[in-house]
Amino acid sequence: MKKIIASLLLCTALIAPAAAMAKDVTITTTLDNYSGRDAYLAVYVTKPDGSYDSTLWVAGSKQRYLGDLRGWISAMTAAGMTTLNLDGITGASIGSGQTLTIHSNLADTLIDAGYTIHVESAVEQGGEYPDDAVAPITSAPQQVSGKGYVATLSVSM
Amino acid sequence: MRRLHSLAGLAAAVVVTFMAITGAILSLQPALETASARAWAGLGSVAQLAGAVATNLPGAERLTRSASGMVVAYYAENGTQRAAQIDPATGGVIGAYEPSGFFSFITELHRSLFLGDRGHAIAGLASVAIAVLAVSGILMLVKRMGGWRRLLGQVKGTRSQRLHTFLARLALVALVVTSLSGAFMSAVNFGFIPDGTSLSFAMTPQSSGAAPAAIDSLPALAATPLGDLRELVFPAIGDATDVFTLSTAHGQGYVDQATGALLSFTPNNFWQQLYEAIYVLHTGVGVWWLALILGLGALAVPALAITGTLIWAQRRRHSVRLEQNASWWSARTVILVGSENNSTMGFAATLHNALVAQGERVHTGPMNSVRAYPAAERLIVLTSTYGDGAAPASARHFLAHLDKVWASPAPSVAVLGFGDRSFPNYCAFAEVVQAALVARGAEPLVDLTTIDRQSSQDFARWGERLGEAIGVPLTLSHTPARPASQDLVLVEREDFGCEVQAPTAILRFAAPNGQGLLARLGFKASLPRFAVGDLVGIIPPGSDVPRYYSIATASGEGVLEICVRKQAGGVCSEYLHALNPGDRIEGFVRHNPDFRPARNRKPLILVGAGAGIAPLAGFVRQNRPGRPAYLFLGARDPASDFLYRRQLEGALSENRLTSLDTAFSRVVGGQYVQHRLAAQADEVRELVAAGAQIMVCGGLDMARGVRAALDAALAPLSLSTAMLKAQGRYLEDAY
Numbered sequence: 046m047k048k049i050i051a052s053l054l055l056c057t058a059l060i061a062p063a064a065a066m067a068k069d070v071t072i073t074t075t076l077d078n079y080s081g082r083d084a085y086l087a088v089y090v091t092k093p094d095g096s097y098d099s100t101l102w103v104a105g106s107k108q109r110y111l112g113d114l115r116g117w118i119s120a121m122t123a124a125g126m127t128t129l130n131l132d133g134i135t136g137a138s139i140g141s142g143q144t145l146t147i148h149s150n151l152a153d154t155l156i157d158a159g160y161t162i163h164v165e166s167a168v169e170q171g172g173e174y175p176d177d178a179v180a181p182i183t184s185a186p187q188q189v190s191g192k193g194y195v196a197t198l199s200v201s202m
Numbered sequence: 203m204r205r206l207h208s209l210a211g212l213a214a215a216v217v218v219t220f221m222a223i224t225g226a227i228l229s230l231q232p233a234l235e236t237a238s239a240r241a242w243a244g245l246g247s248v249a250q251l252a253g254a255v256a257t258n259l260p261g262a263e264r265l266t267r268s269a270s271g272m273v274v275a276y277y278a279e280n281g282t283q284r285a286a287q288i289d290p291a292t293g294g295v296i297g298a299y300e301p302s303g304f305f306s307f308i309t310e311l312h313r314s315l316f317l318g319d320r321g322h323a324i325a326g327l328a329s330v331a332i333a334v335l336a337v338s339g340i341l342m343l344v345k346r347m348g349g350w351r352r353l354l355g356q357v358k359g360t361r362s363q364r365l366h367t368f369l370a371r372l373a374l375v376a377l378v379v380t381s382l383s384g385a386f387m388s389a390v391n392f393g394f395i396p397d398g399t400s401l402s403f404a405m406t407p408q409s410s411g412a413a414p415a416a417i418d419s420l421p422a423l424a425a426t427p428l429g430d431l432r433e434l435v436f437p438a439i440g441d442a443t444d445v446f447t448l449s450t451a452h453g454q455g456y457v458d459q460a461t462g463a464l465l466s467f468t469p470n471n472f473w474q475q476l477y478e479a480i481y482v483l484h485t486g487v488g489v490w491w492l493a494l495i496l497g498l499g500a501l502a503v504p505a506l507a508i509t510g511t512l513i514w515a516q517r518r519r520h521s522v523r524l525e526q527n528a529s530w531w532s533a534r535t536v537i538l539v540g541s542e543n544n545s546t547m548g549f550a551a552t553l554h555n556a557l558v559a560q561g562e563r564v565h566t567g568p569m570n571s572v573r574a575y576p577a578a579e580r581l582i583v584l585t586s587t588y589g590d591g592a593a594p595a596s597a598r599h600f601l602a603h604l605d606k607v608w609a610s611p612a613p614s615v616a617v618l619g620f621g622d623r624s625f626p627n628y629c630a631f632a633e634v635v636q637a638a639l640v641a642r643g644a645e646p647l648v649d650l651t652t653i654d655r656q657s658s659q660d661f662a663r664w665g666e667r668l669g670e671a672i673g674v675p676l677t678l679s680h681t682p683a684r685p686a687s688q689d690l691v692l693v694e695r696e697d698f699g700c701e702v703q704a705p706t707a708i709l710r711f712a713a714p715n716g717q718g719l720l721a722r723l724g725f726k727a728s729l730p731r732f733a734v735g736d737l738v739g740i741i742p743p744g745s746d747v748p749r750y751y752s753i754a755t756a757s758g759e760g761v762l763e764i765c766v767r768k769q770a771g772g773v774c775s776e777y778l779h780a781l782n783p784g785d786r787i788e789g790f791v792r793h794n795p796d797f798r799p800a801r802n803r804k805p806l807i808l809v810g811a812g813a814g815i816a817p818l819a820g821f822v823r824q825n826r827p828g829r830p831a832y833l834f835l836g837a838r839d840p841a842s843d844f845l846y847r848r849q850l851e852g853a854l855s856e857n858r859l860t861s862l863d864t865a866f867s868r869v870v871g872g873q874y875v876q877h878r879l880a881a882q883a884d885e886v887r888e889l890v891a892a893g894a895q896i897m898v899c900g901g902l903d904m905a906r907g908v909r910a911a912l913d914a915a916l917a918p919l920s921l922s923t924a925m926l927k928a929q930g931r932y933l934e935d936a937y
């Protein structure tokens with residue numbers, strides 16, 4: 046099993062101004078065993094009202110296929126975004142049965158406050174799953190199963 | 203160019219072969235898909251198909267259509283997404299969609315060897331390697347054939363060389379297309395070339411919000427022919443403001459689910475169109491016949507890799523090492539070599555290396571590559587003579603190319619001719635070359651010198667004189683390498699012609715029965731491989747130079763048969779005539795692939811006299827019954843030297859031989875074969891007009907007479923033996 050460890054350094058409002066007001070969060074996404082090419086994943090956060098907040102990680106680097114992550118794109122569009130800087134928050138696409146692990150530094154204000162983590166998946170010449178797995182950000186560990194390529198999504202801190 | 207071709211070929215052989223085989227397998231996919239997709243009997247418009255699918259699969263979310271016409275619908279069922287293959291004719295469900303695991307596996311192997319980006323890079327480099335090989339290969343072939351117009355002419359050379367060129371010419375276009383398109387796709391994959399896509403944050407337009415209309419009535423979908431569809435994403439169920447997202451061959455747009463209006467449409471940009479076109483060229487998706495052609499082309503690659511490696515190995519084994527071969531534009535001394543069987547090249551290499559050892563900048567190359575040499579002070583030409591005073595292979599285009607060089611290629615020249623005094627036109631081509639250079643104003647450094655039968659002493663003496671003339675001490679010591687020989691045992695001999703002063707013997711040799719350990723273990727010595735018309739070289743005791751004899755059998759027959767005419771005072775022929783069954787000689791085979799009947803059903807005209815009948819009798823024995831074969835045979839007296847008489851009469855009755863026309867010179871009203879040809883001129887003309895191939899074997903005098911008779915017979919057709927020779931339809935082995 047390949048582990049992709051990513052450290053989020055600087056990206057959005059999520060980043061706590063001081064360490065004392067933030068927590069390390071580990072987001073682990075494991076894919077099913079499926080046949081087909083490696084999956085593209087978008088891991089992003091929505092606000093309590095369901096609107097887009099920020100992107101944590103995008104697995105898969107070819108622009109050609111990122112467009113297939115429609116739910117994520119339309120959430121960003123609806124939030125009025127016009128450009129996206131993926132510097133430092135992209136990596137390789139994820140193969141069948143593999144696990145993506147993201148370590149993120151989340152501000153205390155986001156925890157137990159109705160924010161949600163979404164994982165969207167798409168496979169070239171295969172399926173597309175907006176909201177493949179969705180888990181709330183809570184101080185209690187969460188584990189949910191996905192409906193598409195994602196087998197499990199777990200969030201712990 | 204050859205170095206580039208060989209290096210790229212050897213380095214890439216394995217990977218390229220791998221890519222070609224996987225590519226050839228993948229080329230079957232479009233045809234299989236097209237066959238199974240029932241593709242072209244479509245409903246006509248996207249509206250009709252989408253309407254039918256929405257009815258048959260209530261949870262339909264997305265509809266895709268591949269280039270081969272296969273339609274797949276993705277739909278939600280109990281919260282999970284499923285895929286179904288759709289019949290494009292009815293919109294009905296054919297069954298669950300399962301992508302072929304086999305083809306996905308091979309595709310991934312082909313794209314990346316399961317090595318991720320490293321694999322992608324290897325695949326991309328393999329594409330570039332095939333492109334480099336194809337282009338350098340064409341350039342080599344153009345040079346070899348003597349110009350673009352002759353590119354499709356007949357190829358000479360060993361079996362590997364002919365097969366290599368044959369396959370390369372067949373597969374070239376397909377290979378250039380697949381390799382360049384593959385390299386392009388690889389460059390896009392690595393971002394060296396833009397693919398034209400970008401993440402778009404344009405607001406998705408919204409439907410008017412009115413009640414959704416029936417899908418098959420929506421105008422924008424009805425206006426899109428099914429053949430253009432790539433993907434249709436249905437609006438989210440229950441969201442009246444959501445839209446259809448429609449991707450077609452031309453671009454992407456949105457369709458209002460109530461009014462069916464096209465809300466916005468972004469046409470594909472240049473890079474997207476280019477990528478799509480190249481993608482189709484490479485994969486043949488949707489154009490199954492293109493895919494199959496490309497696949498067949500790819501199948502040639504393994505064979506090209508093997509024959510190419512064989513050619514490279516042969517060349518290495520035979521090549522002589524040139525130390526520091528300078529470029530043609532910087533060399534002070536240029537050595538040009540005219541050679542048919544490379545023995546002259548060995549002498550040239552000795553000269554080259556001796557000059558380099560004295561600190562000279564020397565360029566050595568074939569005479570066919572002659573051009574003006576800007577830095578050269580002197581040009582040294584070493585050339586043999588072939589045929590009947592004609593140029594050897596590597597000098598065949600010398601005179602034509604020299605015409606294009608203004609003045610002499612270098613201020614002063616020295617010409618050294620290699621030949622054999624037993625030929626009437628001894629070193630005639632060297633004389634022609636010397637005259638042509640002097641006529642262009644070159645200053646001779648030393649007189650034209652000739653070397654008889656590769657004499658090392660003559661060569662060393664010439665070297666001393668050349669050294670004095672150019673002020674460089676030269677010691678040339680070159681002993682022609684003897685080819686590796688093998689023991690042959692005489693098993694049988696038949697004698698003819700003693701009564702008519704033309705003693706000729708048919709000698710049959712076999713591999714010796716082995717002795718020692720290997721033989722006791724059951725390893726039998728075997729004959730080398732040869733075919734009828736190949737030559738056996740025999741080095742008689744007391745001589746350094748091999749004599750050649752045409753072989754009348756193929757190695758499969760288990761004997762090596764030659765026919766030797768005894769020459770008064772001839773070293774080798776007398777040695778062979780003195781052999782008794784059981785005696786051993788040493789010999790080696792020299793392949794003579796140009797002297798073979800063409801592999802077709804066109805008539806054969808065989809002309810030979812004396813010992814020259816031997817290979818022709820072999821060709822007759824191997825002829826397929828029914829292929830017309832006409833043999834003109836010359837001898838002295840039917841009672842004494844009618845060689846192969848019983849065999850040839852047998853062939854007539856088996857229909858392997860159509861007619862046997864004999865000419866005997868020592869009987870009343872004696873005739874030579876050329877007289878028989880003249881008498882049969884009408885029939886010969888008809889046969890040639892029907893595509894016949896002529897093969898002549900025997901003495902030089904006979905060959906000259908035969909050529910004259912044939913030229914006279916062919917004149918009414920505006921044809922000549924020279925023209926037939928250029929087409930490979932007039933073959934001559936004369937000595």
Ligand SMILES: Cc1cc2nc3c(=O)[nH]c(=O)nc-3n(C[C@H](O)[C@H](O)[C@H](O)COP(=O)(O)OP(=O)(O)OC[C@H]3O[C@@H](n4cnc5c(N)ncnc54)[C@H](O)[C@@H]3O)c2cc1C
Pocket residue numbers: 624737742749750751752753764765766767768769770771772773774775776813814816935936937
């Ligand atoms: C492609 C090819 C195919 C051939 N196929 C055949 C074949 O199938 N059958 C065949 O019989 N031959 C064939 N030959 C010819 C053969 O190779 C020899 O050239 C021939 O047998 C004579 O060789 P030798 O050693 O007997 O004569 P050499 O010793 O080489 O002498 C050659 C000639 O010079 C004369 N000569 C030699 N020494 C002297 C001297 N001191 N003084 C005066 N004259 C001298 C000889 O009389 C002879 O005529 C072929 C040649 C070639 C190039």
Ligand SMILES: Cc1cc2nc3c(=O)[nH]c(=O)nc-3n(C[C@H](O)[C@H](O)[C@H](O)COP(=O)(O)O)c2cc1C
Pocket residue numbers: 540541542543544545546547586587588589590591592594620621622623625626627628629630655656936937
């Ligand atoms: C079929 C044949 C024809 C030949 N014709 C001539 C000829 O006409 N004049 C001549 O001087 N030498 C002739 N030779 C002898 C060659 O020129 C001589 O063997 C030379 O050294 C071969 O050099 P190469 O191996 O570099 O081609 C002939 C040799 C053969 C095999």
